Amino acid sequence: NRFYVENVLEELDQPGEWCLDTETGMLYFWPPEGSVDDGEVVAPANDRLIEIKGNAEEPTMFISISGLTFTQTLSLFPRRGYAVQSDGFAVYLEEAEDCHIVNNLFDQVGGDAVRLQNNNAHNEIVGNEMAYAGAQGVCFNGQGGGNTHTWHAEEGLAGIRLMAAKKPRTIGNLISRNHIHHCGVLEKHAAGIFSFNINAADNVISHNLIHDMPRYGIALQLGLGGNLIEYHDIYRTSSETADTGGIETNRWFVLKEDEDFAHGNVIRYNLVRDDIGCGAYEQPREPIPAQSMRAGGRIWAPYYGWGIYFDNSPMEVTIYGNITIGNVLGGAMILGAGKDVVFENNILVNSSKSQMYWSSISAGGSYGPGEGNRFVRNIVYYTDPDALLIRIGHMPNEAILAESDYNVYFNASGGPLAIDLPNVPAEESFAKWQELGYDTHSIVADPLFVDPANGDYRLRPDSPAFQLGFEPIPVERIGLQHQ
Secondary structure (H helix, E strand, O other): OOOOOOOOHHHOOOOOOEEEEOOOOEEEEOOOOOOHHHOOOOOOOOOEEEEEEOOOOOOEEOOEEEOOEEEOOOOOOOOOOOHHHOOOEEEEEEEEEOOEEEOOEEEOOOOEEEEEEEEEEOOEEEOOEEEOOOOOOEEEEOOOOOOHHHHOOOOOHHHHHHHHOOOOEEEOOEEEOOEEEOOOOOOOOOEEEEEEOOEEEOOEEEOOEEEOOOOEEEEEEEEEOOOEEEOOEEEEEOOOOOOEEEEEEEEEEOOOOOOOOOOOOEEEOOEEEEEOOOEOOOOOOOOOOOOOOOOOOOOEOOOOEEEEEEEOOOEOOEEEOOEEEOOOOOOEEEEOOOEOOEEEOOEEEOOOOEEEEEEOOOOOOOOOOOEOOEEEOOEEEEOOOOOEEEEEEOOOOOOOOOEEEOOEEEEOOOOOOOEOOOOOOHHHHHHHHHHOOOOOOOEEOOOOEEEHHHOEEEEOOOOHHHHHOOOOOOHHHOOOOOO
C-alpha cells in the first residue's frame, strides 16, 4: 500500500537523478556534483557474482571465499510471485558442502548477499558484514511451491506438513558473527537471516548483530526441523511493515517420522529490542482501542509487532533465556494452535501496548487447538500505566496455554496487572486469570534488576525470581564479538 514512480524523464530535474530510455538504450544522468569525469558511475549488469553449484551425486565442496568486497549488483525485484524466491544474489550456493564464506563485505548488492538454495550442508557463513542489500542478508530457500495458495491447504495442518516434507533440505550450516544491517532496501518482506520454503535442521545461527531492517531480524517460514538460534543482538526491526517480529516463525513444524526433522527449534539467549512495526491498513488490524492501533489510510508506528513472534502453528519450540525490550504488542506471542511451545526463563520489558499476546486460533483457522504450550519462570516488567499485561486474541474458543505459572510480574507504574478478559474490569482481571488456573504460584513483585533505568536487566542477588527457579541469563555472551 505504499509505492513510488521511477524512470520518468520529465522528473529528471535535480542532481543525483537518472532515467533510462529502454526503447533507445539512452541513459540520462545528472551527476550529484561536478561533471561525470570527476567520479565513477556504476550501472549493474549482473545479479550473481559467484555461483557454487554441484549436484546431488557430486556436491561442490571445500571452496573458501574470504576478504572480498561484493557490491553494486543488479536487483531483480520486483518479479511476479513471492519475492523471497527471486531477488538475485551476490554469492549463490546449491548442492554445496563444507564451503566457507568468511570475512567479506557485501555492500549495496541488489538482492540477497548470500543465498543457500535448495540442498546444502555444513557450509559456514562467518564474520561478514552485509549492509544495504536489496533483499536478505543470508537466505535459505527452496525453489517453487511457496505461495500463499499452497500454504492454505484444505487438509489444514496435516496437508501443510505433507507439503513441507517434500521440500529440499539444508543441514548443519553455521551462520555466525555476521553484522547485518539496513538490508531490504528494495524488497520489504526481508530479514537479516531468512529460511523460507525449505526444510532446515541442525543449523546453528549464532552471535549475529542484526539491526535496522524493514521486517524481520530472523525468520523461519514454511518448513520442518530443529535449528539453534542463540546469542543475537537484534534491534530496530519492522521499521516499514507490520504483523512481524524481531525473531519470527510461520508454519514451521516437526516431522516425527524423519530423524532429521523430529525435533523443533531452540531460541535462546537473544536480546531483541525495539521491534517497531509500521502499518497502513484500511481498518484496524486488531479490535483494540483506537489510541492503541489506529488505521484508516494513514501510516502508523509503532504498530502490530512483537519481539519473538510465533505465527501459525509452531511446534516443539523452546524459547529460553531471551531478553525482549521495547516492543509493541508483546515481548512474546504464542499462537494457541501451536503445540508444545515452551517459553521459559525469559525477561520481557516495556512493550508499549501489552507484554504478552496469546492467540487462541491461527489466522487460517484450520490447524486445530493448541496443546502443551507453557509460559513458566519468566520475568515481566513494564512502566506504562496504560499497557496490558496480557492481550488475548480470538478469545475464548480454544485453549491457549497448558500452563502459565512461577512467573514474576511487576507493573512499575503502580497500576493493575490488566488482562483483556471479556467483561472483566482491568483491576479484577488478574484475579480472574488465576481463577482460571493460571499463575497461581506466580509472584507480583519488583524483580530487582541491577539498573533498569540504564538498560541493565541483570538480577540482583536478592531478586524474588530466584525463589521460583529463574536462572541468570549470560548477557556478557550476547552479541557479535562474544563466543
